[in-house]
Amino acid sequence: MIQRIQTVYLALAILLNILFFFTPLYNEARFDPSGWLLPFLTAATAFAALISLYSIFLYKKRERQIQVVSYACLFQVIAMGSAGGVFMSMGRLGYDMVPELLGVIMLLVALTLQFLAIKGIKKDSALIRSIDRIR
Structure with missing residues (x-):
């Protein structure tokens, strides 16, 4: 389980989603x-x-x-849209927005990691099918 690369991708996506709750963007959403x-x-x-x-x-x-990971991607896109809404509702742009932008970037990286996990799962499925053909 842990030796599969998609597990690492998913664990990193989980970590980024948890860390998002401690970003200035999430505090601004309050x-x-x-x-x-x-x-x-x-x-x-x-x-x-x-x-x-x-x-x-x-x-x-x-x-x-x-x-299941596809459903997680759906919720990740919804979270990104909501975070984008919060970011745009703040009304100012510039260098002082970098910490808030970091929250949106974290969600985007988490989505990318989930897509990479799907790719890794598909690669595992193809490997298992090819091994079954050899037997």
Whole structure:
């Protein structure tokens, strides 16, 4: 389980999603005047992390693991959209926005890692199929 590269990708994506809760962008979302962005952002990021964690333990069911990681990617995109909404609602641009931009970049890197995990799972499936043909 841990020796597979997609497990490392998913663990890093989980770590980035957890670290997102400690970024200035997430703290800024608390002061959103509309009030709906923070719960939406929190839920989407938490679901993406939890689904990624669940998918790590599906290493024996590769096709199901691909489906579950795809759902995690969906929640990751929703979280990125919410984070982008918070970032744009802040109203200022420039060098003073670099810490807030770091939060959006973390979510983007987590999404990229989830896509790399899907690619690794597919590669494992192809390897298993080729070994089965040899037998």
